[in-house]
Amino acid sequence: MENRTKAELELEFISGIIRDSRKKVDDNGLSGVVWGSLVVIGIMVNYISGLTHNWDYALYVWGTLLAAGWIYSYLKIRKNKKNNVPETFGMKVQSALWRASGIVMTIIALICSIQFKRQVTEMVPYSYIINSMAIAPIISLILGTAYYVTGYINDCKYTTKLAYGWWIGGIIIFYMKSYNTFLVFALMTILFQIVPGIKFYKRSKLNKTGV
Numbered sequence: 721m722e723n724r725t726k727a728e729l730e731l732e733f734i735s736g737i738i739r740d741s742r743k744k745v746d747d748n749g750l751s752g753v754v755w756g757s758l759v760v761i762g763i764m765v766n767y768i769s770g771l772t773h774n775w776d777y778a779l780y781v782w783g784t785l786l787a788a789g790w791i792y793s794y795l796k797i798r799k800n801k802k803n804n805v806p807e808t809f810g811m812k813v814q815s816a817l818w819r820a821s822g823i824v825m826t827i828i829a830l831i832c833s834i835q836f837k838r839q840v841t842e843m844v845p846y847s848y849i850i851n852s853m854a855i856a857p858i859i860s861l862i863l864g865t866a867y868y869v870t871g872y873i874n875d876c877k878y879t880t881k882l883a884y885g886w887w888i889g890g891i892i893i894f895y896m897k898s899y900n901t902f903l904v905f906a907l908m909t910i911l912f913q914i915v916p917g918i919k920f921y922k923r924s925k926l927n928k929t930g931v
Contacts, residue, residue: 749920754792755822756913758785763856763906770899779833786826793822810873821866825859856905860890863913878916885912 762785769778832852850858864886871879889908893901 749917749922749924751793751796752913752917753921755789756909756917758789759909760906760914761785763902763909767899767902767906770902782829782833786829790822790826814870814873817866817869821862825862828858828862829855853901854894856901857890857894860886860893860905860908864890867912882912882916 762782765778765781769775828850832850832855864883866883867879867886868883871877871881871883886908889904889912893904896904
């Protein structure tokens with residue numbers, strides 16, 4: 721009987737972590753929409769730059785977009801701390817996961833994009849290990865991993881399915897040889913990040929109003 725009670729308490733504790741973690745995902749839906757929208761803008765700039773063979777402004781655009789995204793994230797974290805928004809262990813793990821993923825993706829994007837700007841590469845050496853066209857598929861794989869772990873923490877099959885979308889899409893665009901890679905990645909961002917982000921954000925609003 722004692723062992724059964726202990727097991728029930730452990731299950732209730734785990735269920736509590738999952739419920740709180742799901743709230744974190746819902747609240748972060750807007751962040752997914754904001755970041756996804758910024759990425760789509762940058763990707764379309766890359767697509768146009770590729771077609772016109774003019775990369776003069778691409779690096780500056782991406783620098784501005786990434787700075788805007790990180791400023792938004794910083795202000796949101798600051799707001800949560802100011803409002804004393806409580807965080808469970810599950811929430812902290814998710815925050816750390818997405819923050820680390822964001823840092824890695826930013827590093828990859830910047831290092832590999834420098835080669836597009838000839839004036840910059842004359843002064844700053846760029847990486848020969850990863851081709852710039854590999855940025856999108858590599859980031860797709862990283863996003864898939866982040867979504868998979870998030871889905872696992874929350875016991876949410878929908879989020880896990882998004883991970884498979886990112887992974888499969890990443891494999892496909894690894895083998896594409898044209899600038900249509902950017903169009904496919906933009907579509908993936910809309911389907912697997914912006915649309916789900918809107919869904920999560922709407923759900924958070926409904927939960928807060930008690931509907």
